[in-house]
Amino acid sequence: MPAERGMESTGTSSQGQQSPSLGRDDLERSSRLGDALCREVAKRYIGPTDNTRLLLAALAARGHVLVEGIPGIAKTTLIKTFAAAAGCRFSRVQFTPDLLPTDITGTHVWNAAKNQFELHEGPVFAQIVLADEINRAPAKTQSALLEAMQEQQVTVEGDTRPLPSPFMVLATQNPIEQEGTYPLPEAQIDRFLAKLLLGYPTPQEEERMITTYGSPIAPTEAICNPDDIIWLQRTAEKVHVSDELRTYLLSLVQHTRSSRHVYLGCSPRAGLNLLFASRALALLQGRDHVLPDDVKSLAIPVLAHRIILVPEAELEGINGAHVVSEGLQTVPVFARTRRG
Ligand SMILES: Nc1ncnc2c1ncn2[C@@H]1O[C@H](COP(=O)(O)OP(=O)(O)OP(=O)(O)O)[C@@H](O)[C@H]1O
Numbered sequence: 001m002p003a004e005r006g007m008e009s010t011g012t013s014s015q016g017q018q019s020p021s022l023g024r025d026d027l028e029r030s031s032r033l034g035d036a037l038c039r040e041v042a043k044r045y046i047g048p049t050d051n052t053r054l055l056l057a058a059l060a061a062r063g064h065v066l067v068e069g070i071p072g073i074a075k076t077t078l079i080k081t082f083a084a085a086a087g088c089r090f091s092r093v094q095f096t097p098d099l100l101p102t103d104i105t106g107t108h109v110w111n112a113a114k115n116q117f118e119l120h121e122g123p124v125f126a127q128i129v130l131a132d133e134i135n136r137a138p139a140k141t142q143s144a145l146l147e148a149m150q151e152q153q154v155t156v157e158g159d160t161r162p163l164p165s166p167f168m169v170l171a172t173q174n175p176i177e178q179e180g181t182y183p184l185p186e187a188q189i190d191r192f193l194a195k196l197l198l199g200y201p202t203p204q205e206e207e208r209m210i211t212t213y214g215s216p217i218a219p220t221e222a223i224c225n226p227d228d229i230i231w232l233q234r235t236a237e238k239v240h241v242s243d244e245l246r247t248y249l250l251s252l253v254q255h256t257r258s259s260r261h262v263y264l265g266c267s268p269r270a271g272l273n274l275l276f277a278s279r280a281l282a283l284l285q286g287r288d289h290v291l292p293d294d295v296k297s298l299a300i301p302v303l304a305h306r307i308i309l310v311p312e313a314e315l316e317g318i319n320g321a322h323v324v325s326e327g328l329q330t331v332p333v334f335a336r337t338r339r340g
């Protein structure tokens with residue numbers, strides 16, 4: 001992009017400068033929106049603000065997120081509150097073993113008055129779709145979401161329809177329930193921009209939860225609307241990424257392919273997702289350029305879930321996050337070393 005050329009040479013040299021296509025107003029509007037949304041979600045979801053910001057960065061990067069955690073850790077609460085605060089049309093699909101693909105996409109029904117079949121749109125025709133306990137339905141039903149997630153369209157009995165914009169799937173899964181679950185196929189896993197792991201709250205958070213829920217909570221307010229989200233998505237594309245950071249990002253991805261613990265490393269889609277998410281995260285913090293810390297903080301959520309380990313590594317208790325951490329420790333950030 002010619003507009004960026006002047007800033008390519010020194011990595012983080014764009015610090016303090018305005019991107020030619022991003023004005024101060026854009027940056028202020030983005031960070032205000034991000035902060036306000038995090039504050040609104042925090043009224044109901046008690047946990048790290050970074051979790052909410054990750055969901056918003058994924059939405060701004062046109063991505064989908066897999067949310068994993070034990071029962072009762074607020075997966076559904078976080079997602080429903082986030083969708084309400086983002087002001088997006090929300091739907092929820094409870095995945096069960098007997099769920100059919102058409103229960104997600106929709107089906108044609110006979111309209112006697114018009115003497116024709118019409119598509120009765122399924123719950124996938126929403127802006128934020130909660131696919132709750134996605135690993136409780138068999139692969140055939142899970143794959144009904146595949147086309148939707150990648151193509152932003154669905155085909156029902158030969159009839160292809162576009163999905164609304166923005167469009168995001170937030171799927172939850174429970175890591176400990178093995179019985180009666182169907183692990184997501186690799187192809188499906190790779191379509192999630194990020195995986196968010198929800199852990200136990202701290203004692204202080206748990207205390208705050210008891211206090212908060214001890215009295216009625218006001219309904220979540222929409223702090224923006226779908227047009228604001230679309231604006232955020234377009235604006236994020238203008239955030240500057242230096243050549244050095246692109247190289248760093250790709251080296252992190254390549255590390256996942258060359259590690260001795262790995263059977264199958266990250267796809268090229270993973271690298272693109274890391275780039276898009278880093279831009280979105282930078283924008284939400286009011287920056288017109290990506291910093292190494294943006295990439296670093298997103299590397300595990302964006303890359304780890306896609307890595308398939310060799311059996312020996314699994315037996316040793318190594319997981320995808322370990323492999324990415326190893327990359328973060330060993331791959332040099334050129335922009336940093338040059339400046340330092
Ligand atoms: N960190 C938290 N912040 C706010 N509420 C919480 C938190 N953790 C648990 N809760 C409360 O616990 C209850 C269960 O939360 P929720 O249904 O969101 O969990 P879940 O992870 O979706 O569980 P499941 O796997 O059983 O569906 C809710 O009433 C929720 O308000």
Ligand SMILES: [Mg+2]
Pocket residue numbers: 075076077132172
């Ligand atoms: Mg739930």
